[in-house]
Amino acid sequence: MDLIEEIKKRSSHVDKGIEEYLPIDKPYELYKAARYLPDAGGKRLRPATVILAAEAVGSDLETVLPAAVAVELVHNFTLVHDDIMDRDDIRRGMPAVHVKWGEAGAILAGDTLYSKAFEILTHAPAEAPERNLKCIDILSKACRDICEGQWMDVEFENRDDVTKEEYLEMIEKKTGVLYAASMQIGAILGGAPEEVSDAFYECGRLIGIAFQIYDDVIDMTTPEEVLGKVRGSDLMEGKKTLIAIHALNKGVELKIFGKGEATTEEINEAVHQLEEAGSIDYVRDLALDYIARGKELLNVVEDSESKTILKAIADYMITRSY
Template sequence: MTPLSSPPQAPVDVPLVLDRCREVVRPALLKAVGRMHPWVGEMAAYSFGWCEVGGAPAAASGGKGVRQALAVLGAEAAGAPGRAGVPAAVAVELVHAFSLLHDDIMDGDPARRRRPAVWKAYGTGPAVLAGDGLFALAVETLATTQAGASALRMLSAALGDLVRGQADDLLFAARPWTGPQRVRPAEYRAMAEHKTGALLGCAAALGALLGGAPPPAVAAFDRAGRRLGLAFQAVDDVLGIWGDPEVTGKPVHSDLRERKKTFPVLAALDSPSPEARRLAALLKSGADPQEVAVLIEAAGGRAAALDEARGHIAAAEAALADVAPQGTAGDELRALSAFLVRRDL
């Protein structure tokens, strides 16, 4: 076996891998959404970027397809064809879409991927209904597989984690920036593992399960995916403050303007530097985001978040160290991990 931490034998074109996995999954995802009530299905299709309001075809980006790729590669790593992981990819993608619809409502976010969010385009009630429909469809998709009972238990556990993470994220907004009730980096890490990591872990583990992997390997894929999710979130937090608006689709310093408690901010506040004390005062006063961003970086928040991401990638590789991926799946999983950490930084 070639360890996941070693360099790939040949360069891996990650965008090409993502495209390949999306093409494997897309027919089944389209077919699943096509079974929904026409109006609810239109909202679901809009959320994926397939149509405009009213159903006219659209070519908006539906995201990178990371969860789909993890499911397909998980099946391939188990020695099965990538199509064996397609039901897992479809179910997890449906759950992810459902969570985004509801998250946008809870957070009051008016836009998603440079378009009006579903609740802004169709109304709050219809968007909730569309999210419920996507969730029901995900359950149905897994229930019809050979490993239906085990797969559904795995998805249910991930959903429980996702709800826990979202609850903590909402509660963090009301907590102070400083003092004994402030949000600590460790608390944020636990929230991110539940809200982001659980579903990525579920995608990889479900793919491996449907590909015929034994329970220890399935568990290793779950751990690896969770760590990948934590790395993904840490990088997202950096991009939310310092990312290029042309790439992120959000204004520069967007997370600071929304006063989000993200890892770079919390790590900076937790540092013993004099900048941390000045940063706390600025956050309480609602100072200019540009000035706040400079202090976060000076207090080590940006570097800490990037170190956090690199550490989780190393842990993901360690989780798979005893798994022998079949074919090129190991190289592709490692390359995908590196791609997600270095994206546009």
């Protein structure tokens, strides 16, 4: 089974779905701004899990395609607004939306993506309207969690006493809940009973958290030529990642933490200190544990090709090198 191929098979339908459900209409520039990021690609992991979850409970792509598109639009909405807040001017190798259309344009493009996501979800074909309503409830709660997570993230920048629990809550909200919602929505629209859709939610939550904390490991262990940015940049920026929190709690003194720049030698020394303190292994093991637990939860449904692909996606979260 070729994971990338299996994801592409589904994401090509998502691409067409975006064109169909979010046409570039008047005022054209608004819709061009809204479509800019979704059209730029991305891995489409979230809509893929919506579709695979539906397949794994015996349903099909057609039933959940609108919902898959809705989830992808919500993801892109958060990127557009986050980039304004974080002053990130580059996204997917291109100028961010607020760079191209100004801040007002980016706020409106994000709001438009948001509205469209809910509009599409009301039209998702479900056998019972209760299912759509339940999915809208899940997605609106996920959006609220994402706002809370982003708020915490911004707040953490000015705090030195962020705990492991607070960090995990923040990334659960910023990243975990949308994977959780994706899998649960796929299961619900696919007609699964509550025990299955609840297990899928929890599976998505764990996978999403693992995805995010493994990012911290990648930042430490991946060479610059693969990563596309300097190794250890999180440390130099003084980011309170889980690795940093673990190390600081162990009393490790990192000379380059928050210093903004460092020589390769200093970075190597810091990474060595983190290895010695067991901070990198600690976070890697935690990610592995989350993935193992997430995969285990998938056994609530019978074996199928889609279930195998979902497990492969889970593994991909912690084997990717960038």
